[in-house]
Amino acid sequence: MIVVGMISGTSMDGLDVAVADLSGAQTGDLVLRPLQARTWRWPESLRERLLALLPPSSTTVAEVAQLDELVGRSCAAAATAVVADVGGADLVVSHGQTVFHWVTDGRAEGTLQLGQPAPIVQATGLPVVSDLRARDIAAGGQGAPLAGTLDTLLLRGFGGPGTRAALNLGGIANVTVVPADGEPVAFDTGPANCLIDAAVTRITRGEASYDAGGAIAAAGTVREDLLDLLLAKPYYDLPAPKSTGRELFTTAYVEPYVAKVAPVADADLVATLVELTARTVGRALAPYDVDRLVVSGGGVHNPVLMAALERALGRVEVKTSDAVGLPADDKEAYLMALIGYLTWHQVPGVLPGMTGADQPRVLGRISLGDNPVHLPEPGVSPRTLTIGPPPVE
Numbered sequence: 010m011i012v013v014g015m016i017s018g019t020s021m022d023g024l025d026v027a028v029a030d031l032s033g034a035q036t037g038d039l040v041l042r043p044l045q046a047r048t049w050r051w052p053e054s055l056r057e058r059l060l061a062l063l064p065p066s067s068t069t070v071a072e073v074a075q076l077d078e079l080v081g082r083s084c085a086a087a088a089t090a091v092v093a094d095v096g097g098a099d100l101v102v103s104h105g106q107t108v109f110h111w112v113t114d115g116r117a118e119g120t121l122q123l124g125q126p127a128p129i130v131q132a133t134g135l136p137v138v139s140d141l142r143a144r145d146i147a148a149g150g151q152g153a154p155l156a157g158t159l160d161t162l163l164l165r166g167f168g169g170p171g172t173r174a175a176l177n178l179g180g181i182a183n184v185t186v187v188p189a190d191g192e193p194v195a196f197d198t199g200p201a202n203c204l205i206d207a208a209v210t211r212i213t214r215g216e217a218s219y220d221a222g223g224a225i226a227a228a229g230t231v232r233e234d235l236l237d238l239l240l241a242k243p244y245y246d247l248p249a250p251k252s253t254g255r256e257l258f259t260t261a262y263v264e265p266y267v268a269k270v271a272p273v274a275d276a277d278l279v280a281t282l283v284e285l286t287a288r289t290v291g292r293a294l295a296p297y298d299v300d301r302l303v304v305s306g307g308g309v310h311n312p313v314l315m316a317a318l319e320r321a322l323g324r325v326e327v328k329t330s331d332a333v334g335l336p337a338d339d340k341e342a343y344l345m346a347l348i349g350y351l352t353w354h355q356v357p358g359v360l361p362g363m364t365g366a367d368q369p370r371v372l373g374r375i376s377l378g379d380n381p382v383h384l385p386e387p388g389v390s391p392r393t394l395t396i397g398p399p400p401v402e
């Protein structure tokens with residue numbers, strides 16, 4: 010089955026799209042053959058409007074309604090282009106843009122992703138799976154991170170014995186840990202790039218939206234006094250399962266501490282925020298005694314962050330997710346394709362215990378396409394995943 014997976018992460022930098030040929034739902038031995046992956050930058054005005062939704066700003070219902078439709082239309086244009094490129098598809102899976110992840114006292118109560126599926130159905134004629142997090146939250150789960158299902162399958166086959174983990178460095182950082190024996194766990198550790206991006210945008214007065222190649226951070230020095238204050242945030246010590254969004258990691262978190270310490274140079278601030286990401290990931294993984302880690306997400310392109318991470322992790326062997334067959338920039342879009350494929354086969358998209366849901370649930374809702382739908386016989390819970398060879402150019 011040819012499945013298009015699409016997601017815009019918390020960085021709000023653009024839409025990641027991947028097309029996969031998926032099979033094996035009936036046996037549980039899945040095969041994912043990557044066909045194509047690319048990223049559409051959000052149009053600048055759309056990105057600015059999405060970022061402007063973030064707390065502590067307020068917004069209007071009109072703005073939310075318009076962005077819901079505009080994100081849906083952008084997703085529709087991207088889906089149409091890739092479907093034409095690969096010569097047709099069977100299903101589109103659209104995560105949309107998270108704009109609010111509602112967590113109270115460690116419990117996820119709701120989550121909102123913008124991006125209406127209807128324009129995608131209209132443009133492609135295909136059925137669309139969307140709203141992938143709500144069902145898990147309704148079942149008492151965190152609704153995030155969802156990466157655990159794909160990560161667990163990918164990591165099972167990775168290297169020799171020992172504890173393996175996956176880390177995604179998007180706007181927020183999330184990990185999946187697969188112990189040598191015992192159940193896998195997955196949770197958000199805190200910020201990855203979101204605070205760095207916000208600082209760089211302010212420092213460059215909007216000229217840059219991220220620290221390309223880590224150049225600014227490389228010119229700065231970590232301010233341990235500021236870092237200590239930032240590390241006191243209670244979220245970092247909460248037990249798993251836990252999830253968060255950009256609500257908790259805004260300039261309103263950093264600025265009061267910057268005001269408390271001696272003046273902080275711009276580059277030092279960026280260097281400190283990079284170190285904050287590395288240390289909080291290191292602290293989150295420490296109890297698990299990880300042997301090997303695969304990293305994905307845009308953060309892999311920041312060498313200062315990757316070096317800080319290696320220092321914070323000590324003896325852990327660090328590779329990018331390319332080592333398990335999925336390029337670091339594309340893994341999350343393939344994850345969406347996988348989850349939607351499972352939904353189509355009425356198989357839960359999360360593993361037991363992972364998000365804290367009462368039991369694993371089939372994720373998302375299906376918008377019907379132009380042709381009558383005949384859902385396949387329900388599949389079985391996936392046991393193995395093989396990444397098939399990409400198509401020959």
Ligand SMILES: Nc1ncnc2c1ncn2[C@@H]1O[C@H](COP(=O)(O)OP(=O)(O)O)[C@@H](O)[C@H]1O
Nearest residue numbers: 018019020179180202219221222306307308310
């Ligand atoms: N060349 C680069 N140098 C430094 N950071 C980068 C680079 N490319 C991407 N990034 C970082 O990665 C982020 C995007 O990562 P991504 O995985 O797309 O996150 P999300 O899933 O939240 O959209 C950017 O906002 C930026 O902080």
Ligand SMILES: [Mg+2]
Nearest residue numbers: 018020022023
């Ligand atoms: Mg992105």
